[in-house]
Amino acid sequence: MFEVGLDFARSLDAADDLAPFRDRFVFPEPSHRPEVTYLVGNSLGLAPLAAREILIEEADKWATLGVRGHFETDRPWTPYHELLAGPMARLVGALPEEVVVMNGLTVNLHLLMVSFYRPTAERFKILIEDHAFPSDHFAVESQIRFHGLDPSEAMITIKPRDGEETLRPDDIVEAIRHHGPELALVLLPGVHYYTGQVMPMERIVDAAHDVGATAGLDLAHAVGNVELSLHDWGADFAAWCTYKYLNGGPGSTAAAFIHQRHHADANIARFNGWWGHDKTTRFEMNNEFLPIPSAEAWQISNAPIFSMAPVLASLAVFEEAGGMKPLRAKSEQLVRYMDFLLDEHLSGQVESITPRDLEQRGCQLSLKVVAPKVDGQAVFDRLQEADVECDWRYPNVIRVAAVPLYNSFEDVHRFVSILTEVLK
Ligand SMILES: Cc1ncc(COP(=O)(O)O)c(C=O)c1O
Missing domain, CATH: 3.40.640.10 (Type I PLP-dependent aspartate aminotransferase-like (Major domain))
Incomplete structure (x- = not known):
């Protein structure tokens, strides 16, 4: 059902009714890359443009x-x-x-x-x-x-x-x-x-x-x-x-x-x-x-x-955005797409400890680096250097969350591509 190419990610975004909501949020400006990959809404959600206005x-x-x-x-x-x-x-x-x-x-x-x-x-x-x-x-x-x-x-x-x-x-x-x-x-x-x-x-x-x-x-x-x-x-x-x-x-x-x-x-x-x-x-x-x-x-x-x-x-x-129903529907698609790309590119190197059953998870995936002789914290540090915003939770989990209000399928694609590069 999914495909690995970037074009496919973009086609999913093009078909996504909620995609325009991304423009209602301000993405942090990274130091040396065109775009930050913000996958840490589980910790601090992005600023809605309207928040600044109302303040x-x-x-x-x-x-x-x-x-x-x-x-x-x-x-x-x-x-x-x-x-x-x-x-x-x-x-x-x-x-x-x-x-x-x-x-x-x-x-x-x-x-x-x-x-x-x-x-x-x-x-x-x-x-x-x-x-x-x-x-x-x-x-x-x-x-x-x-x-x-x-x-x-x-x-x-x-x-x-x-x-x-x-x-x-x-x-x-x-x-x-x-x-x-x-x-x-x-x-x-x-x-x-x-x-x-x-x-x-x-x-x-x-x-x-x-x-x-x-x-x-x-x-x-x-x-x-x-x-x-x-x-x-x-x-x-x-x-x-x-x-x-x-x-x-x-x-x-x-x-x-x-x-x-x-x-x-x-x-x-x-x-x-x-x-x-x-x-x-x-x-x-x-x-x-x-x-x-x-x-x-x-x-x-x-x-x-x-x-x-x-x-x-x-x-x-x-x-x-229509409340949680449409948001949850997109969230499920994002998380299944993330599963697919991780399976395709990182099987045996990264494992999710989050249950795979959609009833038992939301948008967060908690990833463990299982590749031999690779330190999970070092992988997390490299992700940060590459302007991927996610977080590290002691003792050994990288948490990533693709948030349906502002994350895109392309964000997910970029994250898995960078993680794959890092693990090479
Ligand atoms: C599950 C849970 N409980 C409690 C807290 C503490 O929240 P606060 O500092 O807002 O009281 C947090 C903060 O992230 C949390 O994730």
Whole structure:
């Protein structure tokens, strides 16, 4: 179905309805080559042109309106976060009232664990995976300690079988069942940062609920990458950042999902602040907290406009592109094309540890250099010298992601050609 030549890559680009979106992004200018090959949207997404424009607009509003910018403009700052809820909810398969853009990812994980990790004498354990992103591991460990418990007893870490790189979906479900009566929370990623594996999210949520635990998802590598249905799956909560596939800019404001069924729970534990308080009486400045009956109740502070504005601009690009369905269709084609070229040119030299099954992966491939006597890190360094932007994850993986919004089939072709040259 695919062919190895560059002409073929160009013909795929010519037939791609989403190809024009590439021009909506700014590619970094490399030092000594005509073009950078940017395959690192899994780490930091490219800048949408519209992000710069909206930042200038907000800065101008600040300069010309001062404090009145909170109310007296067509995009006032006070309810700014509300503009993001709808488009963000569509990306994760949620109701707008279930999503709120706020804080940073790890901060949100902590705030959500305040609500959804409520250990009791019998049920006090959290199940994560052994190779969880360190920040998630630290967050879970410190939450356990915060409750006066010992992580060596309360934190369960699951790992792949010996000799395997990724977790088998059945093994995850089995582990949840096995620890069931003592489990308070299952907290797993949607897509694994190291292996690129898409986790069986719906099955994880079901299995957690079957044993009476709550289910949370870290969607840092899943949002904007794969299709999600948080509401229908019934996840209790989720959190994600916006600087990877959502192109919100370095350190941009993160987001959180809290399932609708928890919104009316008057007894839920939560750290409160004035931005979670009823909007109609917020400025009456009384001390009786009245939670907004939505995910907004979890907001603590007012919105950081300069961090949110690029996210707003970027979400508009996703909407224009038609959302995750067409993007995912292109993403699958890009990743299968990458497989094909790697098989053709680099079989026996480079192996992907990401599952090959499309259900179990998004756009990221995690490549291991297996050619005898070749150091993977040195290969990565050579790729960088050749202006291929990808990343190295300790201990021995090169991560590459062809992002459907702005990467082309020609990018994939160029990457595999350069990698082939490097390995010669
Ligand atoms: C899976 C995962 N969890 C947590 C984090 C930490 O994110 P932040 O620094 O935005 O809290 C990252 C960052 O890349 C991540 O990939």
